[in-house]
Amino acid sequence: MVMSHSPSQLPPSQALVKDDALHAKTERWFEYPVKVQPHHTDYAGIVWHGAYLAWLEAARVECLHSIGIDFADLVQAGCDLPVVELALRYHRPLQLGQSAIVKTQMREMTGVRIDWDYEIQALDSPEIYLSGRVTLVAVDRASGKVVRRLPPAVKDALIKLTR
Amino acid sequence: MVMSHSPSQLPPSQALVKDDALHAKTERWFEYPVKVQPHHTDYAGIVWHGAYLAWLEAARVECLHSIGIDFADLVQAGCDLPVVELALRYHRPLQLGQSAIVKTQMREMTGVRIDWDYEIQALDSPEIYLSGRVTLVAVDRASGKVVRRLPPAVKDALIKLTR
Amino acid sequence: MVMSHSPSQLPPSQALVKDDALHAKTERWFEYPVKVQPHHTDYAGIVWHGAYLAWLEAARVECLHSIGIDFADLVQAGCDLPVVELALRYHRPLQLGQSAIVKTQMREMTGVRIDWDYEIQALDSPEIYLSGRVTLVAVDRASGKVVRRLPPAVKDALIKLTR
Amino acid sequence: MVMSHSPSQLPPSQALVKDDALHAKTERWFEYPVKVQPHHTDYAGIVWHGAYLAWLEAARVECLHSIGIDFADLVQAGCDLPVVELALRYHRPLQLGQSAIVKTQMREMTGVRIDWDYEIQALDSPEIYLSGRVTLVAVDRASGKVVRRLPPAVKDALIKLTR
Numbered sequence: 001m002v003m004s005h006s007p008s009q010l011p012p013s014q015a016l017v018k019d020d021a022l023h024a025k026t027e028r029w030f031e032y033p034v035k036v037q038p039h040h041t042d043y044a045g046i047v048w049h050g051a052y053l054a055w056l057e058a059a060r061v062e063c064l065h066s067i068g069i070d071f072a073d074l075v076q077a078g079c080d081l082p083v084v085e086l087a088l089r090y091h092r093p094l095q096l097g098q099s100a101i102v103k104t105q106m107r108e109m110t111g112v113r114i115d116w117d118y119e120i121q122a123l124d125s126p127e128i129y130l131s132g133r134v135t136l137v138a139v140d141r142a143s144g145k146v147v148r149r150l151p152p153a154v155k156d157a158l159i160k161l162t163r
Numbered sequence: 164m165v166m167s168h169s170p171s172q173l174p175p176s177q178a179l180v181k182d183d184a185l186h187a188k189t190e191r192w193f194e195y196p197v198k199v200q201p202h203h204t205d206y207a208g209i210v211w212h213g214a215y216l217a218w219l220e221a222a223r224v225e226c227l228h229s230i231g232i233d234f235a236d237l238v239q240a241g242c243d244l245p246v247v248e249l250a251l252r253y254h255r256p257l258q259l260g261q262s263a264i265v266k267t268q269m270r271e272m273t274g275v276r277i278d279w280d281y282e283i284q285a286l287d288s289p290e291i292y293l294s295g296r297v298t299l300v301a302v303d304r305a306s307g308k309v310v311r312r313l314p315p316a317v318k319d320a321l322i323k324l325t326r
Numbered sequence: 327m328v329m330s331h332s333p334s335q336l337p338p339s340q341a342l343v344k345d346d347a348l349h350a351k352t353e354r355w356f357e358y359p360v361k362v363q364p365h366h367t368d369y370a371g372i373v374w375h376g377a378y379l380a381w382l383e384a385a386r387v388e389c390l391h392s393i394g395i396d397f398a399d400l401v402q403a404g405c406d407l408p409v410v411e412l413a414l415r416y417h418r419p420l421q422l423g424q425s426a427i428v429k430t431q432m433r434e435m436t437g438v439r440i441d442w443d444y445e446i447q448a449l450d451s452p453e454i455y456l457s458g459r460v461t462l463v464a465v466d467r468a469s470g471k472v473v474r475r476l477p478p479a480v481k482d483a484l485i486k487l488t489r
Numbered sequence: 490m491v492m493s494h495s496p497s498q499l500p501p502s503q504a505l506v507k508d509d510a511l512h513a514k515t516e517r518w519f520e521y522p523v524k525v526q527p528h529h530t531d532y533a534g535i536v537w538h539g540a541y542l543a544w545l546e547a548a549r550v551e552c553l554h555s556i557g558i559d560f561a562d563l564v565q566a567g568c569d570l571p572v573v574e575l576a577l578r579y580h581r582p583l584q585l586g587q588s589a590i591v592k593t594q595m596r597e598m599t600g601v602r603i604d605w606d607y608e609i610q611a612l613d614s615p616e617i618y619l620s621g622r623v624t625l626v627a628v629d630r631a632s633g634k635v636v637r638r639l640p641p642a643v644k645d646a647l648i649k650l651t652r
Contacts (some may be wrong), residue, residue, distance in 0.1 A: 379539030
């Protein structure tokens with residue numbers, strides 16, 4: 001039941017089906033609050049750079065949940081949304097005990113590729129700790145292959161996200 | 164003792180001191196073998212996308228070790244090398260039980276910024292699972308600020324890496 | 327600044343200073359809600375057994391916060407509370423997307439040893455997923471040694487917890 | 490395909506089928522070397538208490554591999570070995586950059602329950618950092634239920650481990 005798609009099955013970064021492109025962007029950020037616990041920190045007393053990825057993922061899952069897409073149901077139904085690209089910039093460190101807001105919005109849906117923008121911001125100031133983008137692609141779990149089209153329920157919910 | 168540099172202390176991506184730039188690239192990859200254990204996997208039976216960052220870090224630390232830089236000693240001496248940028252592309256998934264080689268090389272050292280290139284490759288074929296780049300910057304632990312120059316021992320060892 | 331206490335500095339499990347013992351137990355559980363995100367799961371689609379430890383820690387830190395002890399402040403002030411013993415029983419698995427309540431209460435404070443009891447319970451039924459106990463000991467960060475007495479503010483707050 | 494066994498399906502700690510008990514213990518420890526990387530550490534500069542569980546798991550998987558049991562194959566064949574109990578004692582901390590040996594041996598196989606003993610020891614001295622026990626139980630992945638008997642290949646390999 002393990003996916004095993006070959007590299008040719010991953011869509012190239014540039015050559016995307018333009019007909020199916022939805023150059024939509026949500027107006028509002030979805031906000032997901034976090035707090036730095038001991039297990040997030042490293043020897044420097046700040047959040048280990050890899051620990052942010054769990055927060056980005058949780059914010060994305062909860063953003064989908066807020067528009068009616070239950071990620072566990074999607075997986076159960078045979079569709080997965082693995083991360084295929086990731087670009088992050090660490091602006092300043094978050095320290096043990098600090099709270100922050102993970103802000104995310106869907107930036108673009110191009111065929112079965114979905115780009116999410118991120119900013120991690122202080123609670124009470126415009127200070128940014130991290131900014132970045134994460135790209136997902138829809139995959140059929142049974143075959144392990146990238147799907148031709150997003151499941152309609154997912155596409156419709158994501159389109160709603162852009163209004 | 165926790166670092167707390169302000170964003171202005173992070174060097175901008177483009178405007179780097181060209182005089183101090185070392186456009187050097189190592190010829191050879193440093194190779195760090197890994198094997199997918201249960202704790203690396205997620206519900207899809209493949210390595211969770213965030214788990215790769217621990218491998219990239221370990222490969223980098225061991226590459227430094229191979230040229231005489233002990234990372235723990237460096238930290239003890241008051242210098243840290245936090246990740247300030249990260250860009251990864253996930254080409255195909257690694258599954259439970261699979262082995263692979265994390266390949267890394269220093270691509271460029273520009274002042275106190277150090278870029279590392281990465282490829283995670285199959286043991287016995289040219290298949291690539293992940294490629295990417297990680298950028299570090301040297302920081303003084305006491306002040307939390309980016310240092311003006313790399314510690315000479317680090318710079319000399321890294322220059323050796325390019326030959 | 328790294329702690330490095332020798333094994334003789336860890337208090338033996340049995341031989342505890344009885345005079346200073348506080349056989350107190352909180353009447354009420356502190357409740358910390360959690361939800362299973364993809365990064366918590368392993369190849370079996372359930373929470374990886376090690377991932378629970380982050381939840382237990384966060385519940386403990388937030389329980390302390392609820393009685394006025396800020397863990398980051400405590401660390402800043404030179405006191406740490408490392409885990410010295412851990413005993414867990416995994417009753418049934420939590421699956422991707424499930425929510426649950428991490429319940430914790432201080433069970434006993436004996437000198438500078440503090441035992442915490444845990445249960446992870448379903449949201450809407452008495453089903454238990456995990457039960458266990460975690461033992462902390464107070465350590466002076468500068469010397470790395472177990473302290474003779476808990477900081478008064480910590481002790482007083484914990485005593486309040488038992489009423 | 491996710492396991493979902495009810496608590497009654499987990500064997501009680503005491504009431505084990507005595508007829509099927511194999512009170513065997515391996516004479517020799519299996520040794521798995523580890524080194525503390527930045528991602529293992531927390532704000533105290535030492536290994537975070539939860540990070541050890543990944544090492545214990547990897548040592549167990551590689552010990553099984555050394556006697557001919559490929560864990561990924563076992564999972565593929567429909568058998569899982571989840572952790573059902575865990576008891577650890579943290580004797581002294583491991584610091585950034587330190588190396589150590591994770592030692593493990595199967596202590597007892599009682600029906601489908603398998604106990605593993607652990608010690609994490611210094612490379613060049615008898616100092617112990619952690620000791621503990623981890624209990625696994627064999628589960629059928631399709632039904633999510635505890636199996637009546639270990640797969641013969643697994644049982645035979647484990648019996649060999651005791652000689």
